[in-house]
Amino acid sequence: MNTQILEEIGLSKGEVKVYFSLLEMGESTIGPISKKAQVTAAKVYPILEKLSKKGLITSVIKSGTNYFQAFNPKSILNYIQEKRNKLKLEEEQIKELLPALISKQKKEATHSARVYESYNGLRTLYEEIIDYLSKTKEDFIAFTLGEEYQDPNLMLFFEHYDNKRKQLGIKTKLIGIDSQRKFFKKSYMKEAGLEIKYLDYTSTPQGVIIFADKVATMVWGKNTAAFVIQSKQTAEAYKKFFWDLWKKAKK
Numbered sequence: 520m521n522t523q524i525l526e527e528i529g530l531s532k533g534e535v536k537v538y539f540s541l542l543e544m545g546e547s548t549i550g551p552i553s554k555k556a557q558v559t560a561a562k563v564y565p566i567l568e569k570l571s572k573k574g575l576i577t578s579v580i581k582s583g584t585n586y587f588q589a590f591n592p593k594s595i596l597n598y599i600q601e602k603r604n605k606l607k608l609e610e611e612q613i614k615e616l617l618p619a620l621i622s623k624q625k626k627e628a629t630h631s632a633r634v635y636e637s638y639n640g641l642r643t644l645y646e647e648i649i650d651y652l653s654k655t656k657e658d659f660i661a662f663t664l665g666e667e668y669q670d671p672n673l674m675l676f677f678e679h680y681d682n683k684r685k686q687l688g689i690k691t692k693l694i695g696i697d698s699q700r701k702f703f704k705k706s707y708m709k710e711a712g713l714e715i716k717y718l719d720y721t722s723t724p725q726g727v728i729i730f731a732d733k734v735a736t737m738v739w740g741k742n743t744a745a746f747v748i749q750s751k752q753t754a755e756a757y758k759k760f761f762w763d764l765w766k767k768a769k770k
Contacts, residue, residue: 528599529573533558537566541576541589548586573598635745638676641737644745645680648730653687660761661728663695663715667739669702685712694761694768696721716768723764729757 522535530538533556540555541547552567553560567587570576575594578587635644652659667673684691693715695703700717726737732751738744 525595528595529602531566531569533562533566534570537563538570538575538589541587542592546586546588548584552587574601631749633747633749635735635747636743638743641676641743641745644735644747648728648735649680649683649687649689651731652684652689655731656688657730659684659689659691659728659730660758661691661693662724662726662761663693663699663703664726664737664739668699670739673739674706681713688712690714692716692765694718694723694764696723714770716765716770718764718768727757729754729761 522539525535525538526532536556536558537552540552544551544555547555549560549563549567552558553563556563558566567576567578571578574590574597576587576589578585580586635641648659651657664673681691689712691713693713695715695717697717697719698721703715724736726739728735728737732754733747733749734754734757735745735747738746
């Protein structure tokens, strides 16, 4: 049985082992649970305490000995609901706290560099870009990625943020190369608010996004990341470069 989902909702590997052992054994004491779960007795007790706090098991004392038993597996849904309620409360508390946090935030350096690592890092970067563009009403401008643009996971990532841009009325302008023309015309045919132009040479930057006073270079693959330079001078130079090439590129 694939238990990965239980770990994703907050159970440790040890908690999963002990919980499954109790489901199979019914009521039991520490020793048999430890043997069944293949977890040392010293670790089993704190694990049982955690499972009890999560509402997944119960215990009773008989003749001075603790006996433990798993609740009906449907109790997992109650645990998830409690987590959801807690997250909702925390979200509201953070929203109330944000103005104070923002007011205390030090002004960013005039020139800086930052790395957004992994898929989640790219999500954070794109959220920042969209938040900025939704306020300034500027176009999203970028140079397309190289061969990795055909990766299905990347396409799903872009589709999500393309939808967000459309909902916010943000227009998108991309410069690609001729070898990508057929793919993009098929994938983004008559996409509202999206315009792609192409150049017949491959010496243009790839995976570069320019917004505000930042230039982001995106790398997709085994070591997915985005390298962001914050520099008004550099960003303005890249914007000029983009619009100069935009005039030369063809649909």
